[in-house]
Amino acid sequence: MRERTARLRREVADWLADNLTGEFAGLRGLGGPGREHEAFDLRLAWERRMAAAGWTCVGWPREFGGRGLSLHEQVAFHEEYAASGAPARVNHLGEQLLGPTLIAFGTRAQQARFLPKIVAVEELxxxxxxxxxxxxxxxxxxxxxxxxxxxxxxxxxxxxxxxxxxxxxxxxxxxxxxxxxxxxxxxxxxxxxxxxxxxxxxxxxxxxxxxxxxxxxxxxxxxxxxxxxxxxxGWRVAMATLGFERGVSTLAQQIGFRRELDGIVAEAKRTGTYDDPVLRADLTRARIGLRVLRAHALRTLDQEPGPEVAAGKLMWAGWHRGLGELAMRARGARSLVYDGELDEWQRLFLFTRADTIYGGSDEIERTIIAERVLGLPREERR
CATH class of the missing domain: 2.40.110.10 (Butyryl-CoA Dehydrogenase, subunit A, domain 2)
Known part of the structure; x- marks a missing residue:
């Protein structure tokens, strides 16, 4: 299995190196939460090139147009993709949420109608x-x-x-x-x-x-x-979709988090704020926290979608919001200046205010964990 996964890593890395060129070279690092407007049409064209080469829906069974990759291989694919700096995907909701839901619950007719167009990135x-x-x-x-x-x-x-x-x-x-x-x-x-x-x-x-x-x-x-x-x-189907949302792609998300953290450390060194021992300690804690996120994600990968997986959302949302705050501290007083356009770190700070709300607010996630994992008494609902 290790040899097979290593071969896949090399294959993915080589393909990305060969194809993130020409008109697509400028896409590196573009897109993602708060930045979905960036080069959207070109990112869509990029993802269709991926589809033509068989690099979309890699974890889906072959009978539905995927590659049937194992969990370890899917982790390898997503990590190599993120490490290459390739742009944020535009078909995430179809590939990672609806597609697996239709594979699990859809009729044959629904699968035949919708899955091929998700694989080909023809319908969003x-x-x-x-x-x-x-x-x-x-x-x-x-x-x-x-x-x-x-x-x-x-x-x-x-x-x-x-x-x-x-x-x-x-x-x-x-x-x-x-x-x-x-x-x-x-x-x-x-x-x-x-x-x-x-x-x-x-x-x-x-x-x-x-x-x-x-x-x-x-x-x-x-x-x-x-x-x-x-x-x-619908409730059962919708809950399954939310479970798929917490899947293997979160490991790729963490590669992006690591890149942001490295950039914040570099910014702190550039501005001189890295000399502050309190900030250095907080940056170290953030790096430790990122390793904890990865360990949790790997531990829950082979679990059926369920309430235990909701803990991952609660963990990364708070961590990432804190990262946005670290970005402002690393920039120092310059972070408070707005000259008509937000810079990378200001945008990160502002958008991460929403991390603990979208995709399931912290309060709801804690209630799910308390009631369905810890077995605590259910909250009274009116």
Whole structure:
């Protein structure tokens, strides 16, 4: 296994070195949270080149268009990709979230319709979970879907929908049973965004960018057979999707974190703030914390998606938010100056304010761990 993984690492590294050239050479380091606007069209073209060479959906079974790589091989792929400085992926929501969900719960027809286009990066997806009155508390969603003949008719609003403005489809959690409450009566629907019943409004963030969106469904329609799992079984399917989100790609995320930390250390040395023993100690603690994140991710890789994996989100979100604060301290007084455009470290600081909120807020993650892992009494819900 080690030899096979080592061969894969060399293959990935060689391919990236050969292909991150020419028009794609300038993509190194671009994209990612808070920076999704950077060279988006060229990053999309890059990812389609990856698809043509068989480097998308590498962990999917071969029968669905993937390479069927083992967990260790997937780790190797993602780490080599991140270490090369290759740009942030644009198809993450399709490849890492919806695709595995359809493989686990989708019908043959759904798999045949959607998976090949995800592999080829021909259709992009977004996630319709959060609502104005139901952020991390997914069970409180009020968006409804009613069956009318051979269609579902969807009405409601989603918010903080990442990349909806460039997506073709949205996987939507909606309430399909009138009078149902909490996690009962929800369904997981696949909804096309290019229709009259859908309005998408980008939300301008502190960073000045707009990768989050409001999505309004005004009697939007989708086919009756585009419900994943059974109607009313949406909670179970949605929880599985969240489990896939905490998967092997988090190790690649940590490579990016390490690059940011190294850059902050270099900045501290450049500005002279590295001479402060308190800052040096905090930078050391951050490096130790990053090793802890990696150890936790490796330990939970072979677990079925479940509440234990939620601890990883809680860990990295707080760590990364703290890294943004370290960046400001490393820059010193210069970090407070705005000259019309945010620099790399100011953007990192501002965007990481959201890390402990999106993808499951710290409060919700702690509740999940307390109730479902530690077995503590459930919080009273009204």
């Amino acid at each position: 997806w977004c996630q319709g979970y959060s609502e104005p009155g139901a952020g991390s508390d997914l069970a409180a969603v009020s968006t409804t879907a009613e069956r009318e003949g051979d269609e579902w008719v969807v009405t409601g609003q989603k918010i903080w929908t990442s990349l909806a403005h460039v997506a073709d489809w949205c996987f939507v959690v909606a309430r399909t049973e009138k009078g149902s409450k909490r996690h009962h009566g929800l369904s997981y629907l696949l909804v096309p965004l290019c229709q009259d019943g859908v309005t998408i409004r980008p939300i301008q963030q502190l960073t000045g960018t707009s990768e989050f969106n409001e999505v309004f469904f005004d009697r939007a329609r989708t086919a009756a057979d585009l419900v994943v799992g059974e109607p009313g079984d």
